[in-house]
Amino acid sequence: MSRTSRPNHVPALSEHLFELNKIISRSSLALLFAIMVWAYSVDNVLESWTSIITPSSALSVYGPYDWLEIRWTAILILSVVTILPITCFEIRRFAIPGLTKPEKIWLNLFLILSVILIPIILYLIWFISIPEFTNRISNLDSIEGVSQRYDAKEIFSLASGFSWIIIITFLATFSVSLIRFFGFSDVKRKYLSTRIFLICGGLIILTLPSVFEGLRVIIASASISIAFLISRTTPQISLRRHSLNVETLMDSSGYPQRIAVLDCSCEGACPSISQDKISEASFLGIANLSCKALCLEPEEQYSLIQLANSENLSRIVITGCDGTPLPHSMKNNLEKLGTNIEGLQWLDRSPNTPKSWFFQSLEKYFSDIQIK
Numbered sequence: 001m002s003r004t005s006r007p008n009h010v011p012a013l014s015e016h017l018f019e020l021n022k023i024i025s026r027s028s029l030a031l032l033f034a035i036m037v038w039a040y041s042v043d044n045v046l047e048s049w050t051s052i053i054t055p056s057s058a059l060s061v062y063g064p065y066d067w068l069e070i071r072w073t074a075i076l077i078l079s080v081v082t083i084l085p086i087t088c089f090e091i092r093r094f095a096i097p098g099l100t101k102p103e104k105i106w107l108n109l110f111l112i113l114s115v116i117l118i119p120i121i122l123y124l125i126w127f128i129s130i131p132e133f134t135n136r137i138s139n140l141d142s143i144e145g146v147s148q149r150y151d152a153k154e155i156f157s158l159a160s161g162f163s164w165i166i167i168i169t170f171l172a173t174f175s176v177s178l179i180r181f182f183g184f185s186d187v188k189r190k191y192l193s194t195r196i197f198l199i200c201g202g203l204i205i206l207t208l209p210s211v212f213e214g215l216r217v218i219i220a221s222a223s224i225s226i227a228f229l230i231s232r233t234t235p236q237i238s239l240r241r242h243s244l245n246v247e248t249l250m251d252s253s254g255y256p257q258r259i260a261v262l263d264c265s266c267e268g269a270c271p272s273i274s275q276d277k278i279s280e281a282s283f284l285g286i287a288n289l290s291c292k293a294l295c296l297e298p299e300e301q302y303s304l305i306q307l308a309n310s311e312n313l314s315r316i317v318i319t320g321c322d323g324t325p326l327p328h329s330m331k332n333n334l335e336k337l338g339t340n341i342e343g344l345q346w347l348d349r350s351p352n353t354p355k356s357w358f359f360q361s362l363e364k365y366f367s368d369i370q371i372k
Contacts, residue, residue, distance in 0.1 A: 020208045023090045030086050033276035034079035042075050050152070066153040073156070081122060085115045095178060098205040100299045102235035103181055110177065110230075112169055119127050122163055130159045157209035164207055165223055172200035180234045193231075197224045246311055247285030257314050260287035261306070261362070264294050285367070287311070295325040296316065305330065308339040317365065318343040 001350045038045075088111045096104055134155060175196045179189055204220040212219065248256050289307070308316065316334070322343030325329070334341060344361060 001298050019094055023054065023087075023094055026090060027083060027087045030083040031079055034082040034294050038075045038078045038082070042071060042078065045078065046071070046074060049126060052127060053155070063197050070153060070156045073160050077160060077167075080167060081119055084118060088115055091174075091178075095181060099181055100235070100302060102299065105280065106233070106235055107177075107181070108172070114174075118166060118170060121166055125162050126159050135159075154209075154211055158211050161208050161212050165204060165219060168207075169223040170201050172196055172224065173230045176227060176231040177234050179230060183270075197228070200227070246287035246313070249285050258312055259285075259315045259317065260289055260307070260311070260313050262294065262316055262318045263288065263290040264318050265291070266295075266320040268291055282365055287313075295321075295327070299329045301327065305333050305337070308334055308337050313337075313339050315340050315342060319346050319362075321345060 075365075092107060092111055095107065098109060116125065144334050176193045179192050179196075196282050201220040201224050204223055205216045208216050208219065246260060248258055248260050290302075291297070291304075294304065304316070307313065316339060320343070322345050323341035326341065329342065344365060
């Protein structure tokens, strides 16, 4: 079977990595610039913060390096919050072309809420909660004739610790969500997500100050759990662009073939065979996919076209029908890519047909085309 030349719609992986490297470079430069700006103005922010601590005269710095630690930690937190909108915009611009409509809506909503809520939450922690906390402690511990002195570094560490928890939790949530969007294979997605969670959890444990001693593991576990739960709210589209386990095979005529089996349930009307069963069929190098109703869901159609292009598929075998109900626009796009649509027409089978028959029909189909 001959293949037509493929248009170069999807950028190569090297182009994506180059663009991602540019985003990292621009964000790093923005962070450096923000640090330089805040280095000259952070003293005013710290002065405003200490002035609302009751009583402000009771704050003391006991070590020669404590003030430097307070100052530069504040600079770093303020700089990260400052470049947050810029970085979110850059990553959104990078990710949005490859996302479906529900994914775009989720990503936009998540980024907008993050850019708005994170600064608000940090402000509430620093200028409302911490001053109120010290005020209440001051009233409880007041003893007549004894002047109160509080370690400014410890109070600052309490506020900065909460700040890093929020920032790291956001980064973990965002990173894992992007992995789900980019749709790596299940094994690779779990591997990358686990590594991100372990890194972020380790950062929380290692960076939290001594005032959180004894709570670090609990806080890290809670933060990772929150990030995991939020990332699970990403739109679940059965067909999405992701890495497939597909290899270039040779058919009996000597033509190279890259094949995917699409297990379409046709909104439950067609018997479905589990992905594990398809994988067990020993169709080495033949990818397997699943969807709900390809002929009715535009998002699934779009995702399948993206897959056919990015994975250079020559043949897509649909289990439910023969591809006739598919929209003409989709067929034309696949034809331009040199991808043929074929079907097993399982919809014609009786509901009482044993599942073993479907599995055997799949094996028979590939034995008939004599894939070597």
